[in-house]
Amino acid sequence: MYVIVVYDVSVERVNRVHKLLKTYLFWRQNSVFEGELTKAQLYELKRRLSKIVKEEDSVLIYELPYKNFNLHVIGTDKSPVETVL
Numbered sequence: 541m542y543v544i545v546v547y548d549v550s551v552e553r554v555n556r557v558h559k560l561l562k563t564y565l566f567w568r569q570n571s572v573f574e575g576e577l578t579k580a581q582l583y584e585l586k587r588r589l590s591k592i593v594k595e596e597d598s599v600l601i602y603e604l605p606y607k608n609f610n611l612h613v614i615g616t617d618k619s620p621v622e623t624v625l
Contacts, residue, residue, distance in 0.1 A: 542607040543582060544574045549597035556592050557599070560585075569618040576607070 548571060549557050558567075564585050565573035577585065582603070593599055 541577060541579070541582065542574070542604040543577050544568075544572070544602040544604070546600040546602075547571050547593075547598065549593060549599070553592055553594070553597065557589065560588055560592065567619050 545561055547557055561573040565575040568574050
C-alpha cells in the first residue's frame with residue numbers, strides 16, 4: 541500500500557522521528573514522507589513511532605491501497621519521489 545506520513549512533533553523528538561521514517565519511506569519535504577509499504581512494514585513503523593511520539597505530538601498516516609492520486613505542487617518540489625528499478 542502507499543503511505544503518506546505527516547508529522548508535527550516536539551523539537552526534542554523530531555530528529556528521532558525523521559531518522560525512523562527515513563528507514564521506511566522517502567523524504568518528500570519538511571515533516572512529510574511517502575512510499576510503498578507492506579502491511580507488516582506499516583505495522584512495525586506504527587509500533588516504533590508509538591514508542592517515540594508523545595501525547596502532545598501529532599503524526600498523521602494516510603494509507604492508500606495504491607499510488608493513484610494527482611499531486612499538484614505550488615512552488616518548488618523539494619524532493620520529487622522517483623521510481624527506482
